Amino acid sequence: MPQFRPPTHRQWRPRSRLASLTRGKHVLVAIALCLTIFYLVSRSGGTSESTLLERHMNSGPPRYPIKVVKSSVDWGNIEYRHPPPTNLAQLPKPPRKGKGNLPRVQHKFKKESAAARATREARRDAVLRLTKKCWDSYRRYAWMQDALLPLSKGGTQQFSGWAATLVDSLDTLWIMGLRDEFDEAVAAVAEIDFGSSTSPLVNIFETNIRYLGGLMAAYDLSGRGVLLQKAVELGDLIYGGFNTMDRMPVDNINFEAAKEGTGLLMEPHVVSASPGTLTLELTRLSQMTGDPKYYDAITGIVDLFYRGQNQTAVPGLFPMFVSMAHLDVTAGNTFTLGGCADSLYEYFPKMHALLLGGHAQIATLTRGFLDAAKRNLFFRPMVPDSTSPEADILISGNLNFDPDGNSRLDPETEHLTCFIGGTFALAGRLFQNEQDVAVGARLARGCVYAYRAFPTGMMPERLNMYRPHLPKGFTTAKDPRYILRPEAIESVFYLWRITGDMEWQEAAWDMFQAVARGTATETGSAAVLDVTEDKPNLPLDDYMESFWIAETLKYFYLVFSSPDLISLDKYVLNTEAHPFLLPQT
Template sequence: MPRVRTRHIAICAFIVLWIYYFLPRDEALTYVHNYGHRGSHGSAVALARYMNDYPPHITATQSSFDWSSVNFTYPPRLTPKLPAPFTKRPRIQHNFKRDSRPVAAVQEQRRIEVKRVFRKSWTSYRSQAWMKDALKPISGEYVDQFSGWAATLVDSLDTLWMMGMRDDFYEAVEAVATIDFGKSTAPSVNTFETCIRYLGGLLAAYDLSGHEVLKTKAIEIGDLLYAGFNTKNGMPVDFMNFEDAKKGGGLTVEGQVVSASPGTITLEFSRLSQITGDGKYYAAVAHLMDVFHQGQHDTELPGMWPMYVSMSEKDVVTGHQFSIGGNADSLYEYLPKAHALLGSVDPSSKMYEIMSRAFMDTAMNNLFFAPMTPGSEDILISGNVDVLADGPTLDPESEHLSCFIGGLYALGGRLFNSDEYLDTGAKLARGCAYAYKSFPTGIMPERYNMVLCPGPDRRIPCTWDEVRYAEEAAKRSQYKSDLPKGFTTAKDPRYLLRPEAIESVFILWRITGDPVWRETAWEMFQAVANATDTQYANAAIMDVNVVGSRQEDYMESFWMAETLKYFYLCFADTELISLDDFVLNTEAHPFRLSRG
């Protein structure tokens, strides 16, 4: 036997033994798969067989309608072409060293506890709501709110993979293979939700596992969504009439939609083009984003877009309300992430870097503020801006949905080599963590107000002023005297199992390596798990200002797709979904970054 081959076998044997005996099984299985991408695929298969993780043969059942057969009245243009792979990305993730044994032991116990909570939710979904969109966690009933294509099942695929729950994963893949995207429980399909949950979930699960069934079903749902571009002006519909779309006669674009809806297609369509080699998806979304690019500096707040836009008129300029919260959030989120996926060499993808820098500077100078707190913490909160006759006015109202922005700025800091973006991101993430810690349950409310620090630069912390706080609180009709000091309202006091705050904490942990973020994550997890636990899974709570708050029979798929996934990744091995290898969509689905 040649000496080189003998050495190769010895190395493989060593790796197998090291993985098998020294890594937790779920992380070992993930390592096995990654080894196949970075080294020899044959070696990865051998390792997978050794660990009883060889994927079963599953055949996809073709949907009752072939969406690729639609004869479009208004076929989208097929240019620009998909850019070549981005080969010069800067390093994103911190250069981690192995944890000491005591630290590793603590993190392992935390990881196991998050997995236990996930497993409980998944098991209940499997027994009570299998193939339905969502489980109702108190009654044990189910709801179909996203076309009835098993949203929770598809949304949870990549979490199952990351947690090493391979039997459950392949059982879920077998179920996914039977989903009929030719039928819908609703007459209209929500383009945004279908894209981020279904297409995003299938693409990520394929990127992680390589199972061809997932790619097949991703193409089916991708072609369904592509039919939403069969419009006279080439812009996508927000809600697609299911039966009209099948006929191909052309769809009517809505007059007004929230800006996040058309702005949150780029990653999924671009990745679908990358894995299929079919550039039609990328070309369609490139024309859509051209509209946002061309109008970016013509709005009332140049650099940002209003919360509502008109796709029928291609008008992304008219409007006076600006926010990075609900209705607009993921439009902004996808700009730096599209740059990470596509790069800036090609003219059609260069716009994502340009738009990213412009909106980040505008938001930093207009929306972010230091709140007045009893401890004068060095934190930032994201508010809203109205631009009326007197110019921009900052409203110090924020919401849980805005909490993704800290992680996004940290990511932008690495992508664009900006310490200012990274520092701003850290302060924003600390702001949301502060809001969590301030309330009796250890969880922040859905929507709330704080007091602006005075001065020309509202991002500079200020000292506590009891009189000023009382005056500002008195102006708010929703003010209650039992609110934590510094908060003047909890306009919507619920917690809906949202992931945005822990998302930013996770990204700051992975980018900075500062262990304080892991401790913050653990405090948040304990608070959330305790307050939301039910017989079956976890439920939204009605008031974060009340310990033992009444729960709501509500658990969307993002609980398992995002919230628990981000908690888990905070305590798992840092090479599991490295930010240098993946970019995550707004539903926390990781898309593999191509390397050329």
């Protein structure tokens, strides 16, 4: 696979316009112009991040030459054993024309004081510095590999060898104004060969959320045509994952079988999040390209979950494992919003937003899961300071059924489950139910509480808490790691943008200081093996997941940026925090 190699130094890059003004009078003119601009900006209170974003989108050609290498397999021209239907489902139309298809989601923020702005921007810049450090280390030690090994200063392949961290980080670089780094990364993306894989099996879920989501979001932000071109190449590969008898997706695409179009082997059972988390990206790809085939592919998934929603042991919710091979999303005894199921539910309200409220089944799925989760999964744990406002929290547990059909709530939760606060708040606004916004706040506050409760200021990967009928406190930290996960700050971001309450910015700053300190290495950040003991040097794992830059640091940055940057009324973010533009009506 041809690979773009970064330069060892930066002197060769085109010189700036100001640097080319070598004559004295031109320098004076340029200085005067800069002083004038500085004066005007300072008088106007500064330039918002949204204005900077617009300037980036119209700031001229990329600084790096683009050499597009078409993938060695033309996934769009594979002859399938199980071809798609001739009459493809079309994207639904919004329920009414013009503006107002969706209610306002984001809080109407008032102008902040100079002191508040200075504090916010200082915090934002701290996030930027850490992101830059991590990206520079990836660029130096793991370029074009999937992930950085921050302790051994190397790289590793994890997801087919298509530079997962690079693709996953594209929109973060753009949002943070790292234009030079973005341009260099785009030039490298242009040479990725999606016809060659380091693994014989391509995981459809991870490929979809990290790679396809990353490419499309970066295209939505920058308008760079090469990103859409590569997104279509990859989208056609994912589309090939539906080459099965019932046109349902496999969990892992056999790369060689997919090339031949001979049909794929369906797994007997898969986690429910795997098929359920293909909907947003493939819908957006149809919106971008005008080709309905991608959206058509996911309509079967939506219809299957819709028909089964009230046939499960917990009507409204789906079991952790489902069977695409047997078209069964109802049989199962474990129900959770955590790992294996999380983004299935996350995508219900986000699909509602992306389709501008134009899909009745999606609306029903969303409302059904919200009501069922409130009735069956959420509990208020016993905590020592139960009378304080900060302790007005909810935790999402797991519901298990025994062979006799008796249910038991397991008060175990995961960091992965922390997304649910933001999802409830978002759905509450989309469906104009402020009670659900309040429930989302209590859920997000529960994860913030877990961060603050441990001596390192970081929440463990998995823990248990007492329900009210037992003594106060935590019972276990079954998995004491912090692996750079974003879900807690994700919910804090949504609650900040939706409510405007300052408690969320303060919580975000506490969390950022803790994770930045606890994960710090010479080359960036590494996962922590045990957050339950406060030691001078925490034990670290030699790994930096691509979602650290793509999600965690991006959410921290957005909390401390102008609310106009990636507004929740203009974008919907996928489960990897990649922002997709809402279509214009």
